[in-house]
Amino acid sequence: MRISTIAASLIALTALPASAQAQDYRASGTEPFWNLSIGAKTMRFEAPGRPTVAVPTPRVIHGFAGEMWQTRRINVNTNHRPCTDGMSDRSYPDTVTVTVDGRNYQGCGGEPRAEAPTSVLGGNWRVEALNGRPVVRGTNPTVSFENGRVSGNGGCNRFSGTYAFARGRLTAGPLASTRMACLDRARGQQETAILGLLGERLTVSSNRQGKLVLTGPRGRTLILVRARP
Template sequence: MTRFLPLLALPALAACTAVPPQAPGDKPASYMAIGTEPGWTLEITPGLLNYNGDYGDTKILQPNPGARPSAGGERYVTDRLTVDVTHAECSDGMSDRRYRDTVTVTADGKTVKGCGGAILAPDQLAGTDWTFESIGGTRVAADRPTSLSFAADRLSGSAGCNRFSASWSSDGTTLTAGPLMATKMACAGAAMTQESAFFKLMESPVRIEFPSDGTLLLTGADGQTAVLKRAI
């Protein structure tokens, strides 16, 4: 039976060092890569290479030897792991999610290929599905399912209470939604608060951005935001 490892939010790889420089007291940054068939993950921190292969059955932890420049990217070489990071767009093979880098790992002589680095923005919003992480700077209630889906000319979803839908258009940097049509169910507490905040946000055009962690950021003229993560 085919098994997949969970997708991870991936920060960008800094040129040559692979891990951005850290300020005193910062949590160490990490670079993540993933692959499928067989499923594997690789985490590169300033001190370690942490490889989990064969759906987690193979585990290799090695000191980070530092990145060597290579054609189109960087290379890490240890006695058990060789990692080649090539700055060429990559698809994860099980969705339309795209990454900045193509990553090849040779672990104890076995070579696998996958993707890593910054998650790239989707080619278009139509056909994508998202869930809310925060609205108005507040984390959404964990016990209230949320969603936002974009069809060719309509969006639909739930901000934790009622189902809503509207027409939508975008010029690539701004999203404009028609009046949101919603069911009339009353919800107590955080669900109604976060829904009201989202409906207010969408009353006017919002700026759309795609940070390198793969989220979708909607920002209103007053600075209020909604942060969503891709549903795969």
Template sequence: MHNFQRPSGRPAFPLSRFAFLGVTLSLSATLAGCAMTQEGRPVAASHAAGSVYQASGNEPFWHLTLAQNTLTLEQPGKAKLVRAVTHAQGLSGQRIYDAQDLKVVVEPKSCSDSMTGRTFAESVSVTAQGQTMQGCGGDAQGLSSLNDTRWVVIALNGQNLADGHRPPTEKDRTTDQPAHDSSGPMMAPTLDINATGKVSGSDGCNRYVGGLVFGTKGDVKPTKEGGLSTLMACPGVHDDMANKFKNLKQAATQWHMDGTTLVLETDDKRTIRLRQVF
């Protein structure tokens, strides 16, 4: 079994798989999108707006999301599968989600990543077009340090970023390059934390280096930004998002995990929410 964490320096998808952020799937039958079969009890086939359940595995690499009654499976070199959930049930402690040519089984059994040793709460089996793959989902356990991790912003003080839920590409690392088309789709800000807790990334418009140092068990300290930051002008909403991210980042004083989502918080309770990627 495998989870989504990666040591610093590993290449991005398609050569790696992703950390999952989002929330653990609810078993409540009262949520919208529930489906029933005769064999089991109903479970939620969708969740609250903006929430995304993620799972992944490797050998072969795959990445799965469940959001708004829709399963999305991505694999290197293959077409993305996007399927509506047709049946969702709980059976013998498992949560089972069926779609047209896709089946997902989530089991409440701990799952360990052979690459990082990280343990996650759930084991996930995905069967797509006749092939069954194994991986991990659910909450990460025992995270006390953020060193050597990479993150992408999914929400700025309660405002969800649609682009924050797609797998980052190398374009996220080069938004300050002359060839970058700043009028294109919104780039979600990113946060890379190195082995000593120092940060770098993209604010969605420009590269930045420094500004924060992460300690263990929730500690965050401000620092000066380094000399490698860029100063490209970005139009309209791109600039607004970049400025909002920068202001919140500079004001952050603590961090905590909400399931698999990293939350940076200011003294006046404003937040940045991020999901982990590798």
């Protein structure tokens, strides 16, 4: 009787949707940027320039290569095949195809595999790229992490504040900055984007080149390289 009860419990567990067995599933892509979250109750797709699409989370379908979620407006097909986002060079466990209102989006899903330990985060860094593009020519934005304090230069102004880092997640702020006006529009936009992204809850990982990758909830990224002494 006990063996039968255990077997029945295992069958019941595997019949649950993936979102009920673990934390929310997330996927994202570039060109264009998009972000997908699948929770226990809601499946949500976001992309710049288009309205957010949110639908009730359907029951997951366990296919041969991965999981699928199918609704009238959003279809998600995951393939358990390693995937890199083409921008930060991080590795994800799944290759993901999302179809929203008939339009296909390609990207990666699951938690990044190369998580950066706390000891790797500390020190001085130079911002090499913002959202997959090199920083504005002639600028040298920097970020430093030390003893719970974050500081740096966004390209025009210095900033500082506190930060917390746990389980691969970085939360900084509130950040205070000087108020010097940027000389040109590109510098100003870059600084606003850097400070805005640092104010979000970020996933921290390192890529194969040893660079630090900070990723926001909507797929925006900062790529940092060690600053020379």
